[in-house]
């Protein structure tokens with residue numbers, strides 16, 4: 001079912017991208033991208049492999065510099081701010097990567113404490129425990145607190161990865177292929193979690209995927225990236241209510257997998 005979110009504030013842009021270009025040598029990856037993300041909104045970026053979705057996310061996080069164009073994140077022009085300002089900005093952005101990248105040699109509790117200890121050293125043990133418990137509760141995995149990553153399923157590891165991101169109370173979440181490699185039921189649970197995070201913490205999110213079920217379940221708005229530009233944008237129904245041949249590849253892909 002298509003989602004409905006009533007909490008989007010269309011007067012507040014948390015990300016604003018205008019006329020963004022990025023090439024690597026003769027490989028012109030992004031060729032004039034415009035994208036706004038509003039407070040409380042989930043935007044899905046749909047695109048096939050190699051279309052520049054990760055490059056876009058890296059530019060938003062200031063990990064890559066644009067060749068041309070403006071990328072404003074939470075009021076900061078990422079190409080212009082100092083390294084220190086960029087570090088501060090990154091603390092307000094949560095990344096959920098394809099591999100959940102938990103530390104195998106740490107328990108779930110230690111994995112979650114890690115970003116807090118690295119970034120805000122003045123917390124008492126009681127505050128740390130409280131933050132860990134709140135984040136685990138938000139992803140429905142309170143009982144795993146003293147387990148090791150190797151004891152968890154792929155879906156559970158993904159949730160713990162999201163909890164570790166939430167513990168920093170990010171304003172923006174960037175999800176890179178959140179359902180990749182997960183079975184349909186677990187994928188559905190992750191989609192629900194993305195929506196729960198949006199509602200509970202009023203985060204704004206960019207979700208990168210080529211999974212149409214995920215796009216439909218989580219996206220308030222979809223933007224389809226093809227040949228370096230967004231070729232269609234709107235709700236799931238608006239984007240796919242057309243016989244645009246360029247979108248056929250997504251149906252074929254999703255039919256096969």
Ligand SMILES: Nc1ncnc2c1ncn2[C@@H]1O[C@H](COP(=O)(O)OP(=O)(O)OP(=O)(O)O)[C@@H](O)[C@H]1O
Pocket residue numbers: 024027029047048049050051052053054055056
């Ligand atoms: N640091 C880099 N140096 C050179 N080329 C790069 C670099 N990063 C990305 N590219 C190129 O940019 C293009 C887009 O890559 P990107 O990783 O953004 O694709 P994607 O849409 O995220 O794909 P996937 O779904 O497979 O992750 C590719 O051709 C890739 O080789």
